[in-house]
Amino acid sequence: xxxxxxxxxxxxxxxxxxxxxxxxxxxxxxxxxxxxxxxxxxxxxxxxxxxxxxxxxxxxxxxxxxxxxxxxxxxxxxxxxxxxxxxxxxxxxxxxxxxxxxxxxxxxxxxxxxxxxxxxxxxxxxxxxxx
Amino acid sequence: xxxxxxxxxxxxxxxxxxxxxxxxxxxxxxxxxxxxxxxxxxxxxxxxxxxxxxxxxxxxxxxxxxxxxxxxxxxxxxxxxxxxxxxxxxxxxxxxxxxxxxxxxxxxxxxxxxxxxxxxxxxxxxxxxxxxxxxxxxxxxxxxxxxxxxxxxxxxxxxxxxxxxxxxxxxxxxxxxxxxxxxxxxxxxxxxxxxxxxxxxxxxxxxxxxxxxxxxxxxxxxxxxxxxxxxxxxxxxxxxxxxxxxxxxxxxxxxxx
Numbered sequence: 001x002x003x004x005x006x007x008x009x010x011x012x013x014x015x016x017x018x019x020x021x022x023x024x025x026x027x028x029x030x031x032x033x034x035x036x037x038x039x040x041x042x043x044x045x046x047x048x049x050x051x052x053x054x055x056x057x058x059x060x061x062x063x064x065x066x067x068x069x070x071x072x073x074x075x076x077x078x079x080x081x082x083x084x085x086x087x088x089x090x091x092x093x094x095x096x097x098x099x100x101x102x103x104x105x106x107x108x109x110x111x112x113x114x115x116x117x118x119x120x121x122x123x124x125x126x127x128x129x130x131x
Numbered sequence: 132x133x134x135x136x137x138x139x140x141x142x143x144x145x146x147x148x149x150x151x152x153x154x155x156x157x158x159x160x161x162x163x164x165x166x167x168x169x170x171x172x173x174x175x176x177x178x179x180x181x182x183x184x185x186x187x188x189x190x191x192x193x194x195x196x197x198x199x200x201x202x203x204x205x206x207x208x209x210x211x212x213x214x215x216x217x218x219x220x221x222x223x224x225x226x227x228x229x230x231x232x233x234x235x236x237x238x239x240x241x242x243x244x245x246x247x248x249x250x251x252x253x254x255x256x257x258x259x260x261x262x263x264x265x266x267x268x269x270x271x272x273x274x275x276x277x278x279x280x281x282x283x284x285x286x287x288x289x290x291x292x293x294x295x296x297x298x299x300x301x302x303x304x305x306x307x308x309x310x311x312x313x314x315x316x317x318x319x320x321x322x323x324x325x326x327x328x329x330x331x332x333x334x335x336x337x338x339x340x341x342x343x344x345x346x347x348x349x350x351x352x353x354x355x356x357x358x359x360x361x362x363x364x365x366x367x368x369x370x371x372x373x374x375x376x377x378x379x380x381x382x383x384x385x386x387x388x
Contacts, residue, residue: 024386026192027228028378047375048264049234072179074372075263080177081169098192101383118174124195125179125186 028070029108033099037067037107040092046084049073053087053109055095069097069109072122086120088112153293154330156250156257159366161335161358196386203314210316210341210351223315228385230315232308236374238266240285240309241302242324242339246356249368250328257291257298262368270300277303283320285309300326311341311351319345333360 039057051071056064077083093114097107111121169175184194212220223230233239244266247259255273260266270291277288287302302324310316323342328335338355341347 023228023231023234023378023382024192024196026196027384027386028381029192031189031192045375047372049236049374049376050378052375052377068377070378072177077177078165078168079163080175081166082175082177083168085171086169086175100381102381104381106381114172116172118172120169120174121176123176123178123186124191125181125184125188127186129183129185129188131185131188 025108028100029098030101031098035095035097035099035107037069037095037097038092039064039067039095041088041090042066044084044087044089046074046087048075051077051084051087053095053112055093065105067105067107069095069107071109082120088114088120091115154296154298155252156298156328156330156335157252159249159361159368161246161356162248162262162361162366162368164363164366192386199313200387203312207354208352209314210311211348212346213348216346220315220317223310223317224313224387225315226385227313227315227387228382231310231313233310234376235379236376237308238264238285240305241268241287241289242326242341242353243309243311244286246328246335246337246358260368263371264374265371272298277301282306287322287324296330298328298330300328302326317346318343321345333362334358335360 037055037057039055041053042056043052043054045052045054051074053069053071055067055069057067058064071077074084091114093112095107095109096111096113097109100106100108109122110124111119113119179195181191181194181198184190228234233243238244244261244264247268248262249260251258251260255271257270257272259268259270261268266286268286268289270289272291272293274292275290277290281288281304283304283306285306285308288304289300289302291298291300293299305318305320305322305324307318307320307322309318311318318341321343325340325342327338327340335358336355337358339353341351341353
């Protein structure tokens with residue numbers, strides 16, 4: 001696997017930031033319902049206040065189900081060096097995330113892993129607090 | 132000859148001396164330098180450090196919310212509302228996740244949108260550019276009064292004047308479709324905002340004062356922000372991505388953020 005870059009810390013870029021206002025993720029996604037999706041990225045929407053990724057997920061029978069995923073904002077991504085080109089448009093990927101509370105085919109994206117093993121991951125938390 | 136000029140300068144009133152050498156506000160201000168873009172095919176972790184939160188645990192979203200709420204709670208001063216309106220502020224704050232106008236792509240407006248990221252100053256006007264959301268404000272500084280023919284708006288009607296090293300911007304004629312902050316801080320159409328941008332060396336101090344006698348118990352002075360002048364030739368305002376909201380239909384609880 002290629003070397004992992006650690007993006008810049010984002011402290012202060014969300015809190016009180018005039019860049020874009022956005023709502024609580026807890027109001028929308030269930031941290032107790034992690035999802036793993038495998039599919040093809042059909043569209044990356046590089047918009048405020050959140051970046052959206054659209055994925056066609058194919059089940060073993062060949063049935064295709066479209067999912068969409070929400071991430072943090074494009075400015076926060078760019079400040080970590082992450083751009084639209086890192087989000088795998090047209091590629092087959094595995095996505096780890098958290099399912100929307102309303103049960104729709106919508107999730108918060110935490111990690112996108114590509115066929116060659118490299119990944120783009122949002123790391124929320126404090127490594128010293130790992131259990 | 133030199134002596135004569137000095138003598139003339141000393142005879143000028145202070146206000147005229149300022150008028151002859153107005154402070155220069157031109158420049159890109161407060162823009163943080165960006166790191167190089169990660170090459171496609173290279174792994175990257177983007178970090179959002181949340182103190183005390185296990186990155187693999189179940190407190191990640193709660194931690195993200197708490198971080199923002201705690202950050203605002205620690206702010207040095209907050210708008211003070213008339214006692215009879217405190218219940219309304221609390222109700223709006225509790226339902227912030229669905230009621231905050233700025234969450235769903237409406238402009239944050241003045242003063243919540245903060246300081247400009249670029250200022251273009253010409254004789255008779257200054258132009259504020261906001262790189263994060265492709266917004267602009269054209270502010271006359273030629274002594275004209277406020278317009279009488281404009282509809283109330285998100286950023287209001289601004290006129291400016293330079294007083295020594297400070298640009299003073301007086302803003303009226305707001306609509307009431309913006310908040311002053313995320314915690315239910317509504318205002319009326321009678322809001323009056325005075326923005327002060329004071330230049331000292333390569334920095335500007337930006338501070339807004341909000342008067343709204345209909346709702347506030349006293350004027351609210353927003354915490355001042357320091358903006359550094361960008362000196363890199365590589366710095367430039369780029370087109371920001373548009374605001375396109377797909378999350379609203381999926382909000383199912385009133386978690387505060």
